[in-house]
Amino acid sequence: MSRKAKQKILMFALETAYGVDPIATPADATFVLGREFAIVPQAGESQTLEYETGELGNSPEIMTECFVEVEFGVDFAPGKIPPLGKPGEPAPWASILKACLRTATTTHTAEKDETAYTINQDENGSLTLYYNQSGTLHKITGARGSVSLSLQAKGFPQLKFKFVGLHTIPESAAVPVPSFDQYLTPLKVGVENSAFTIDGAPHKMISLEIDQANSVVHQEYVGHEEVAITDLAPTATLVMEAPPLSVFDPFALARSGAETMLDFANGPLGNQVGWRSTRVQFGRPSYGDQDGTQTYSIPLRLIGQSDEIYNA
16 A cells, blocks of 8 residues: 655654654644644765776665754744643743753743843753654654744744754654644734834834754764754844834844844734844845845844843
């Protein structure tokens, strides 16, 4: 019987010891309710032996490096709203960010609980991923990666993850029955739910793409194998409607190199996610057209690390 290509199930658990699988049963893991699941089951380099045998043609080739790459997206939506007076549940994607160089800090107030996910160069979390592709289970340990945030008007805000992990031999396994009870339906980006400001002034945002761009490398030495995050160089691009130059002048901002604050929020209090950075430099704007309306496309440079925050 043919296997169904669409039959993909992904789940994860945060490791307590690097590279050690903490998943004994499905109850130990969180299922991923997401989009665009993709796997490279055996990434890495190979070398040919290049023996001089007196024969034409190819020499044998040996796999000298083997690791796994996994990509997926999840809705940027908060955890379940609690009963009155109870603390909120963390978002189901919260622990994934620990393997992307982000640390969570929760603030409790009378009005709400808010968790800020900030970049922390000393964060060393790692994941075990179980990727079941139509009955073949790939167990990926020691996974670390990078994250990007995609905010598109009339779309759903989405976190996109790219992970590299240690390779194990795939095995046959029944496709598990997933549970997605922890996930909330996302709220679209648009006039009903969203707000966007530059230095506190509201503007008409069309899209905002922020890529943390971690440098993720697979290291293998004698007695050592690890996936490490060695650097990051965040990039971002803002597309917005162009107001009169007297209201907002992106050319002057780009010329001056001044640092500005950008703030995006989606959803009402208690069911809100957002992104904020207080140290953003504007790059050289270019003109665009959205349904006949003048727009700007502006590359952004995010300075430092501690002032760039996901909120949920």
